[in-house]
Amino acid sequence: MDSSKTFRYSQQREKILEFVKNTSIHPTADMVYEKLKREIPSISLGTVYRNLHMLAEQGLINKLSTGSGADRFDGDTGGHTHFKCDNCGKIFDIDDNDKTDYPLTEHHITGKYVTYSGMCIDCLENN
Numbered sequence: 696m697d698s699s700k701t702f703r704y705s706q707q708r709e710k711i712l713e714f715v716k717n718t719s720i721h722p723t724a725d726m727v728y729e730k731l732k733r734e735i736p737s738i739s740l741g742t743v744y745r746n747l748h749m750l751a752e753q754g755l756i757n758k759l760s761t762g763s764g765a766d767r768f769d770g771d772t773g774g775h776t777h778f779k780c781d782n783c784g785k786i787f788d789i790d791d792n793d794k795t796d797y798p799l800t801e802h803h804i805t806g807k808y809v810t811y812s813g814m815c816i817d818c819l820e821n822n
């Protein structure tokens with residue numbers, strides 16, 4: 696076996712992190728797996744899944760709660776707002792000018808993660 700094709704576990708995690716950081720599609724574990732298995736044939740979906748959750752726990756990526764469907768992951772860990780299309784399932788980053796309307800609470804808020812839902816422009820145009 697060609698040793699250059701053998702990826703160690705830590706290298707697999709690096710690749711997973713790199714992919715999520717460099718894409719704006721907010722991928723699921725399945726999407727990351729489909730993409731990376733071409734480059735790393737030995738990688739398994741379980742490995743991708745575990746690493747995504749580990750990276751999210753470490754704060755290197757964000758795990759998105761989108762209400763339904765598989766967990767999505769975001770390489771942009773700054774607080775920002777999402778729009779999820781109910782038709783095609785794509786997730787977009789959207790500008791939210793209204794960043795200061797934090798609710799009154801005794802807790803210390805440092806960010807806001809909101810997901811709007813509806814129909815994306817691509818789906819609207821294809822209808």
Ligand SMILES: [Zn+2]
Nearest residue numbers: 780783815818
């Ligand atoms: Zn759509």
Ligand SMILES: [Zn+2]
Nearest residue numbers: 769771777788
């Ligand atoms: Zn995002």
